[in-house]
Amino acid sequence: MPPQLKRLLPAFIIFILLFxxxxxxxxxxxxxxxxxxxxxxxxxxxxxxxxxxxxxxxNECHDDKVEELGMDVHADLSCEACHGPGLxxxxxxxxxxxxxxxxxxFCALCHSKNISRSTRxxxxxxxxxxxxxxxxxxxxxxxxxxxxxx
Amino acid sequence: xxxxxxxxxxxxxxxxxxxxxxxxxxxxxxxPFDAVLIASEDPGDKSKVWWGYVIDIDKCIGCGRxxxxxxxxxxxxxxxxxFRTWVEHYTINNDGDVHVESPNxxxxxxxxxxxxDDVFKTFFVPKMCNHCHKSPCxxxxxxxxxxxxxxxxxxxxxxxxxxxxYCVQACPYGCxxxxxxxxxxxxxxxxxxxxxxxxxxxxxxxxxxxARMIGNLNDEKGPLVKFLKNHNxxxxxxxxxxxxxxxxxxxxxxxx
Amino acid sequence: MEEFNHLYEMLSxxxxxxxxxxxxxxxxxxxxxxxxxxxxxxxxxxxxxxERVFNVKALKVTYELSLLTALAFLLVATMPLISHLGHPxxxxxxxxxxxxxxxxxxxxxxxxxxxxxxxxxxxxxDYRRDMVLWARExxxxxxxxxxxxxxxxxxxxxxxxxxxxxxxxxxxxxxxPSAFLLHGYVGFIFGSVKANPWWSSVLMPVIFxxxxxxxxxxxxxxxxxxxxxVRKKKPDMLALDTIAKFLFxxxxxxxxxxxxxxxxxxxxxxxxxxxxxxxxxxxxxxxLIVIQVFLGTIIPLVILGVFQFYKPKDxxxxxxxxxxxxxxxxxxxxxxxxxxxxxxxxxKSFYGFTGYKTLIVGSEGLLMATVWVxxxxxxxxxxxxxxxxxxxHNSTEISEAE
Numbered sequence: 001m002p003p004q005l006k007r008l009l010p011a012f013i014i015f016i017l018l019f020x021x022x023x024x025x026x027x028x029x030x031x032x033x034x035x036x037x038x039x040x041x042x043x044x045x046x047x048x049x050x051x052x053x054x055x056x057x058x059n060e061c062h063d064d065k066v067e068e069l070g071m072d073v074h075a076d077l078s079c080e081a082c083h084g085p086g087l088x089x090x091x092x093x094x095x096x097x098x099x100x101x102x103x104x105x106f107c108a109l110c111h112s113k114n115i116s117r118s119t120r121x122x123x124x125x126x127x128x129x130x131x132x133x134x135x136x137x138x139x140x141x142x143x144x145x146x147x148x149x150x
Numbered sequence: 151x152x153x154x155x156x157x158x159x160x161x162x163x164x165x166x167x168x169x170x171x172x173x174x175x176x177x178x179x180x181x182p183f184d185a186v187l188i189a190s191e192d193p194g195d196k197s198k199v200w201w202g203y204v205i206d207i208d209k210c211i212g213c214g215r216x217x218x219x220x221x222x223x224x225x226x227x228x229x230x231x232x233f234r235t236w237v238e239h240y241t242i243n244n245d246g247d248v249h250v251e252s253p254n255x256x257x258x259x260x261x262x263x264x265x266x267d268d269v270f271k272t273f274f275v276p277k278m279c280n281h282c283h284k285s286p287c288x289x290x291x292x293x294x295x296x297x298x299x300x301x302x303x304x305x306x307x308x309x310x311x312x313x314x315x316y317c318v319q320a321c322p323y324g325c326x327x328x329x330x331x332x333x334x335x336x337x338x339x340x341x342x343x344x345x346x347x348x349x350x351x352x353x354x355x356x357x358x359x360x361a362r363m364i365g366n367l368n369d370e371k372g373p374l375v376k377f378l379k380n381h382n383x384x385x386x387x388x389x390x391x392x393x394x395x396x397x398x399x400x401x402x403x404x405x406x
Numbered sequence: 407m408e409e410f411n412h413l414y415e416m417l418s419x420x421x422x423x424x425x426x427x428x429x430x431x432x433x434x435x436x437x438x439x440x441x442x443x444x445x446x447x448x449x450x451x452x453x454x455x456x457e458r459v460f461n462v463k464a465l466k467v468t469y470e471l472s473l474l475t476a477l478a479f480l481l482v483a484t485m486p487l488i489s490h491l492g493h494p495x496x497x498x499x500x501x502x503x504x505x506x507x508x509x510x511x512x513x514x515x516x517x518x519x520x521x522x523x524x525x526x527x528x529x530x531x532d533y534r535r536d537m538v539l540w541a542r543e544x545x546x547x548x549x550x551x552x553x554x555x556x557x558x559x560x561x562x563x564x565x566x567x568x569x570x571x572x573x574x575x576x577x578x579x580x581x582x583p584s585a586f587l588l589h590g591y592v593g594f595i596f597g598s599v600k601a602n603p604w605w606s607s608v609l610m611p612v613i614f615x616x617x618x619x620x621x622x623x624x625x626x627x628x629x630x631x632x633x634x635x636v637r638k639k640k641p642d643m644l645a646l647d648t649i650a651k652f653l654f655x656x657x658x659x660x661x662x663x664x665x666x667x668x669x670x671x672x673x674x675x676x677x678x679x680x681x682x683x684x685x686x687x688x689x690x691x692x693x694l695i696v697i698q699v700f701l702g703t704i705i706p707l708v709i710l711g712v713f714q715f716y717k718p719k720d721x722x723x724x725x726x727x728x729x730x731x732x733x734x735x736x737x738x739x740x741x742x743x744x745x746x747x748x749x750x751x752x753x754k755s756f757y758g759f760t761g762y763k764t765l766i767v768g769s770e771g772l773l774m775a776t777v778w779v780x781x782x783x784x785x786x787x788x789x790x791x792x793x794x795x796x797x798x799h800n801s802t803e804i805s806e807a808e
Contacts, residue, residue, distance in 0.1 A: 313492015324425025
């Protein structure tokens, strides 16, 4: 064998062995258990904290409001659609306040007149004309909007 | 859903050959047709959950509560460049011109200034990760930092992602972004932390018109499969063959 | 808030509709640079191979120079890629857990193969005998550098030197397909993205390969002229004319392939056609039509074409060769730009465009990119100082010395 190869071949073999050793030690623990990824990352994603509690949780304390809501057109609505995430609120006995939106603009997100919305799906009003200067909840009970106050 | 016929035995054989042959690199060379079917278990195993999602465009009123709740639930940066889900507003006028908009992903609501007579068609389309079974994003990830879970959800491993952005380029639906603080790819997880605990996703939780639905595609008597049976549902960009598991009811051809 | 100023500016420049996540253009200047530098390597290596494998005697003067240039640029080629990563410190994962289905994952291995097995070895075999001799002559640090670089193989008997030549030749032969692989592969990284119609083309690897050869040959032409000028020597006109001849043929091939790609797009006129034709006639007009096609292709093609039939004085040819090589280098840079940036300017919804503005600072800014241009030239200067091609001992000298 030429002297060059006598020197180069072992060098390459050492290089490849070194690479394999590095590969062995640097590959994360659960990598490749189920597929070409870190299997434990699935559990990591699963363990992320939730923020929205879900209606069942609300119902544990506010069954009266949930019942009111369920009586007619807002029956499909979840509490947290308007009140925002409520898990911290629920888990701390109501210490953490939840959102109570009162502005016309908030109701308008769903109910403002828009020809892109199907009238079969949602009641729409022209907020530029309808009782301007008043808040929606001055007249409508948001949990039972079909009943007018006063 | 036409991707269930993956032959188990053949794949196993190839996997073993690959190991004998010294690494999985050989596998993609031996069977190039397997190249797009990665990691996920055979969805044909009916005893297991395989997540799918339906959006009913007829029911969407464009309130943007889904996009808003998603940002809150998943700590998505509030700036209007990062969305795991967003709502698009399509307006097609009588000349056939298509106008699309999604200001702040629809979170602040939409205005429709045009009159009914000027408009041929107008509707809202919520968008999110399609959780493709043959995901282009999973296919291109260099290091295995994004993957298809055994129950069919495409996730990102934020501790392993190197932030090369190839997956962002590969996603045909624009569903990925680079998280400005974490510097890794980020996207819809189908609220994996919620659905694994028996809860529904944040977007579905707050949707006032039940325009969104999640379910098990392997449960033939389940509500999702029933819905797919009774409605003409389509996926986005079907020609790209991504085997999307996000189905749209009443999808218009203009939607891309 | 301030970190998003740039994005708000881009948002204000959006035309039509883009998906909200698309406002932030992901691959900037550094990813333009990455295929550019890799292409220069592949092209420079192929220029070197012309002499050795295809026996183009006129190019003997540029053989070592081409190899050293290829090495200098190869050492830097991955740096733009690494520095643009969100987590550069996780770079090793590409080598440790390469995902076999990813078009990009194998790059690390292709790169290492090319660096370790092709370029370094070819240069080592080519210079080993000289390094042994230089180690005897030189003093101080340089002496030790040569001693280390010979790896202790000090045998310069004719038999061993014959092995240097034989193995070196073999490596060059292996090196040609490797150079093709290296750059065709870079083209495949873009060509295989089916989500992007501007990239997704089966011709992309071939186009990348030929444009790489064009830019690499032009670079060698430029480096050879500059090095000669610095050494106060007149460049060998026969070598320059020969390089120019090959350059001419390769540009024709490259231009034909790119033209074919565009004609195919226009004739098929798929779903994405409208947005792409708006892109080409709008946002890419200057960089594609004016710089890449007109300045970077047509003008060099005309000049080199005329030289095939009519050769003006040496001094005029030298000036024009200088201009042509610079034009081509700029043109190919913008070819990469038009692919990388152009492919991200239009929305995958095909309903609109986002904008791109090069940032000055930051890991993806102009300053960083400038660094990765200066570094390879500095490496090249060092390599030329350490291994000057013109001080190599020719074999007759050796046999007399022995």
